[in-house]
Amino acid sequence: MSSLDRWLLPExxxxxxxxxxRRLERLRRRLLDEFTGWGYELVMPPLIEYLDSLLTGTGxxxxxxxxxxxxxxxxxxMGIRPDMTPQTARxxxxxxxxxxxxxxxxxxxxxxTRPDEFGGSREPLQIGAELFGHxxxxxxxxxxxxxxRTLDLVxxxxxxxxxxxxxxFRGLARAVGxxxxxxxxxxxxxxxxxxxxxxxLLARAGVxxxxxxxxxxxxxxxxxxxxxxxAQTRYSANAAVLRAxxxxxxxxxxxSAQPGMPALHFDLAELSGYQYYTGIVFSAxxxxxxxxxxxxxxxxGVGRAFGRERAATGFGADLRxxxxxxxxxxxxxxxxxxxxxxxxALREEVARLRATGERVVCELPGASAVPAELSCDRRLVRxxxxxxxxxx
Numbered sequence: 001m002s003s004l005d006r007w008l009l010p011e012x013x014x015x016x017x018x019x020x021x022r023r024l025e026r027l028r029r030r031l032l033d034e035f036t037g038w039g040y041e042l043v044m045p046p047l048i049e050y051l052d053s054l055l056t057g058t059g060x061x062x063x064x065x066x067x068x069x070x071x072x073x074x075x076x077x078m079g080i081r082p083d084m085t086p087q088t089a090r091x092x093x094x095x096x097x098x099x100x101x102x103x104x105x106x107x108x109x110x111x112x113t114r115p116d117e118f119g120g121s122r123e124p125l126q127i128g129a130e131l132f133g134h135x136x137x138x139x140x141x142x143x144x145x146x147x148x149r150t151l152d153l154v155x156x157x158x159x160x161x162x163x164x165x166x167x168x169f170r171g172l173a174r175a176v177g178x179x180x181x182x183x184x185x186x187x188x189x190x191x192x193x194x195x196x197x198x199x200x201l202l203a204r205a206g207v208x209x210x211x212x213x214x215x216x217x218x219x220x221x222x223x224x225x226x227x228x229x230x231a232q233t234r235y236s237a238n239a240a241v242l243r244a245x246x247x248x249x250x251x252x253x254x255x256s257a258q259p260g261m262p263a264l265h266f267d268l269a270e271l272s273g274y275q276y277y278t279g280i281v282f283s284a285x286x287x288x289x290x291x292x293x294x295x296x297x298x299x300x301g302v303g304r305a306f307g308r309e310r311a312a313t314g315f316g317a318d319l320r321x322x323x324x325x326x327x328x329x330x331x332x333x334x335x336x337x338x339x340x341x342x343x344x345a346l347r348e349e350v351a352r353l354r355a356t357g358e359r360v361v362c363e364l365p366g367a368s369a370v371p372a373e374l375s376c377d378r379r380l381v382r383x384x385x386x387x388x389x390x391x392x
Contacts, residue, residue, distance in 0.1 A: 012115045032105060045084055048080050067079065112124070131143055143296060150317065163251070163281070167244030168241050182201060293317060340364065
């Protein structure tokens with residue numbers, strides 16, 4: 001690399017400059033304060049840890065997204081976290097060990113080997129909330145409502161909310177005896193909305209035309225609350241599917257009862273994170289952005305790998321992505337430019353101003369201080385025996 005290119009960063013890695021950093025911090029504080037108001041406690045998991053812990057339980061799906069390296073102290077493999085959810089699950093199961101439901105929240109950088117979307121970042125600033133220890137529609141509804149409130153605080157008033165349940169497809173796949181590999185292939189085809197591919201895969205697996213039609217029909221079950229009624233009629237003979245639909249309906253009723261809640265959209269073929277989740281899944285979309293701006297769902301049993309099996313539900317988002325939609329996260333940075341000197345009264349005034357919340361920047365000897373470059377709109381000047389503030 002030439003000296004002219006040494007400033008370049010790896011693809012998908014970016015620096016945060018002062019103005020954006022200030023806006024990100026304001027949004028981070030706003031959201032974490034809201035999470036605290038809902039009873040969620042802040043945790044700060046480590047950026048790096050042993051790979052066998054990082055990729056245990058829910059983290060196993062993240063293997064390909066994890067940067068790996070060798071610990072020079074122990075020789076063991078370590079990984080840089082690609083997601084903070086498995087880490088919060090470990091904290092709940094191994095460290096807190098509470099009998100009551102536990103609510104945790106977090107905000108921090110994660111690192112991916114590949115971006116989740118074309119041209120996206122490989123270093124998302126993940127923010128999210130997880131609820132452990134309760135298995136029921138109420139906890140799913142709480143987390144989904146908190147996700148909507150998060151978007152509302154960002155300024156996203158009417159997101160498109162997609163709800164699904166992995167138990168629907170899973171129940172149909174089990175009923176026809178799909179092998180794990182075929183099930184994964186069919187799942188992928190459903191995500192691509194490739195009906196012909198779904199039918200071809202099922203035919204090769206020896207699934208009857210009738211049963212194949214039942215699975216492919218998931219692609220048509222997308223819309224409002226009527227989708228649940230249609231699905232209950234179509235799959236009335238499959239008890240596992242009916243249980244999943246009942247769960248989905250219960251969560252939807254609780255969420256819809258909340259004031260100001262956007263309309264809910266149901267898509268029974270939307271199964272993002274199928275191997276990761278065990279129940280309801282939900283995603284929020286905004287116009288002009290092809291990927292979910294926030295998503296989550298239920299992932300029960302997450303603590304099993306850490307010695308304590310726990311029900312779990314939660315959601316997460318990339319704070320950098322959310323910032324794009326926040327119109328009131330910025331402010332005009334102002335400040336007072338002050339001289340440097342031995343005058344005791346000057347020092348006392350600078351200290352007093354800073355104690356009141358003012359931003360005071362001291363001129364350094366020999367440096368040309370341009371107020372605009374220092375984001376200062378006022379200057380501290382001496383008038384007689386006093387120091388006063390003047391506008392620039």
